[in-house]
Amino acid sequence: MTSEEIIHLDRRNLWHPFTPNSLWLDPSFTPISIASGEGPWLISTDGKRYLDGNSSIWTNLHGHRHPKINQAIRHQLDQIAHSSFLGLTHEPAVRLAEELLRYVQPAREETPGLRRVFFSDDGSTAMEAGLKMILQSFAQSGQNQRTQFLSPDGAYHGDTVGAMSLGHRDSFHRHFRPVLFPTKKVMAPSCYRCPYNRAKPENADARSYRKCNFECATLAEESIHQAGDRLAAWVLEPRVQGAAGMVMHPHGYAARTSAAARKVGARVLFDEVLTGFGRIGSPLACHAENTLPDVLALAKGLTGGYLPLAATLATEEIFQSFGGDPSRTFFHGHSYTANPLGCAAASASLDLLQSPSEIIQQKRLIQNLTTLATSFWTHRHVGDVRQEGAILAIELVADRTSRSPFSSEKRVGARVCQTAREFGLITRPVGDVLVLLPPYCTHPDELEKMVSALHQAIARELGP
Template sequence: MHPLARLDHRYVWHPFTQMRDWLRQEPIIIVSGRGSRLYDVHGREFLDANSSIWTNLHGHNHPRLNAALTRQLRKIAHSSALGLANEPAARLAAELVRAARTPRASGPALTKVFYSDDGSTALEVALKLAYEFTRRTRGPGSRPRFLSLEGAYHGDTLGAVALGHIPLFHRTWRKLLFPTDTVMAPYCYRCPFNRARPERADARTYRQCRWECVDAVAGRLEQQKKRRGEPYAAFVLEPLIQGAAGMIPQPAGWLARVSELARAQGVLLIADEVMTGFGRTGLPEPRRLSASHAPLFACQHEKVRPDFLCLAKGLTGGYLPLAATLTTRAVFDAFLGRYDEFKTFFHGHSYTANQLGTATALENLKLLQSRGSFRARIRLQECLARELAALWAVPQVGDIRQVGLVAGVELVRDWTTREPFDLREQAGIRVCQAMARRGVLTRPIGNVVVLMPPYCTRPREVRQIIHTLAEACEEVFGKTPPRGRSGTRRRARP
């Protein structure tokens, strides 16, 4: 075993990892990276098929991001944002507000930026601001309550955990949490209202339903108002696709519909774009867009303007921890007052608005808005769509869900019945381990294999990733012939 592996085993406690299993084998120890590739201590090369847990955008060791970080390092690494301002943070805030503009959308514009450290803290900021804003605008008797989706995951700080509804992640802490309400998420593949038989296609394309998932949101909003005498303070969601829930995409139009329902009742909208932001959800009709008009945020795809936009992960292109919560002038104004009124937002972090992070994020935004990045994202989106189709030949593939540059491949015991593997069987884990042995790194969410490569990933590398996944399935499950009918595509019923 490599000396670094022994050090890791002796001292490091890894997140979301059963350490007894971890200590049984030598881990992959990454020492360098370039583009879409990572290299370990033994000189082995791997394709980074999940962008180092959804953070890296343009590839590792990018020369422009390296240069921006180095330039800032020559000036200063960090100074406090408590009582002081700094250049890159001010410039980045202006650029984020500009990038978040959504023309022809109703509702107030996002004009203010509060910096923090990661996705959890970005949500924690939005949660606290929405809570206090509601109390101040509805009166001291208000009892702000929050609504989020089934399968929601919004981070690991206690406020963010309270918004989450994945029992495996959250039940341990339930006695520490404040109560929140949950509502049905639009999971077309396993929706109880979808009357369509399984086909070899994305379930959103052949579903047969009457938008019962939207009706469920409407019912929950109305129930809250009647039972408690006031609407929810905020509805919290990941737009277009839920990440940790298992890469669960929303059918086109769902986001706009439920946003209108919330707006009609005066419910704030908190958009968690920690994973979906900065181009991850791709480009609608990419060949008709220009780089300057390409949406960077999922909400923009359906002309939705949230009251809070929570950003992290790809904000620095995968280089440094940095998060931002964008909000409206109305929310900001509710915290203005004389010093002795103590209306200040009493919340902050030691590394808030760190110069190294904000300087790198500025360059990251410039890259995203360049023609080169725009063309790379079009190429990757279209290549993923072409290559993923080959996986329908794998009998254990039940659903393939692609939203832009994000894909989730759900593994099942029998695709004709949608019968899932028991989580104890570790089907997703075993497939990803087999992929790693073949030089492709990703991490599953239960039985869903996540594919989210950096934007610089080339078509031949996408083919390698997909081919490796198919080979890994054959190794883990054996070579079983496809079962049942192949199915035909039908237009989804409105």
């Protein structure tokens, strides 16, 4: 099919996620149809090449069409594509669980920690499984009263009803509030927009010059303490809240607040759907915070960004609370749980992640990103430039001195990213926060091209 034919049929039959219909169907807007990929490049049906600046919505780790992952999927396809995981098992799942547990906890034989892997399909289902595990586990351990969940403002854990309930993104969730179960929130640990940060804006990551007494952590600790023995779990995207606007936490926040949750006997549920698999520079954000949760949700990069597969890891204590009478079964699962193709891709991806050459590549990418990030301060509408590992966020503001945002109707972030396509870059903003989150294989020259495309797009939309 030609590009025109694809777009015509798409507009006639399809419905896209997180996409305003009016914009998608606007004749003055031309959607891009992707035909293939190669490393960090996406190639359109009409032959244009674009750099994949957000790793295909934060999923791709090693680039597109990686020979090792392709080979692992092909090899598995020659055995079987899928069989049920209800009452059956298979080698790809068993192998992956073993590798995943070792990746999460290299010294697991010596220490207690995450010991069980429950597979599902995506980030939302990983979180849904996690919250249900926690509730049922408490109910089966004589603590029925533990039904409260607490998480930071702006939290996003996916679009299923349970995952939405744990989140605090009103623009996404407001229509569903009447059917969501009530949860509580604390202020987001966002240094750039923190009412307790007395520092004047500087040309640096707001976390590096913050003047405060770490009130965000103290307030969270107080809320956790108040919830006491009614708290089921403290739920956190450690280090980076992606959909909140790549809000990057002051280091130590996850560790302090998790310790507070443990003190009141609650579970710690980490959502590392975005931060997992090296994205913030360490294997997982919980490693950087030196704090293992009781339940850990992984998805997006689990398969290297090739196939939908997710995992919820839990402690042995939680697993054991489902033992005994069959009525204590975890009545939860999906038709495609532990899909063998997904498991094979994930094993290949984990292997790559730990190979010396990939580790060097990833370190180089992070360093180059740090160097290039400073260039964004030349734009007067850049208010904050923050980086955590291989994630770079550039927050656009109407006024740098007062940190005042643009009105949301202007859709400044979306316009800049749309224009960036003309300069060969595909990425997606979160509100007015521009995001660069490239595959680890991105070459220094390609990274420079991504940064240059963003500069040109900002200049076109907001002036030099």
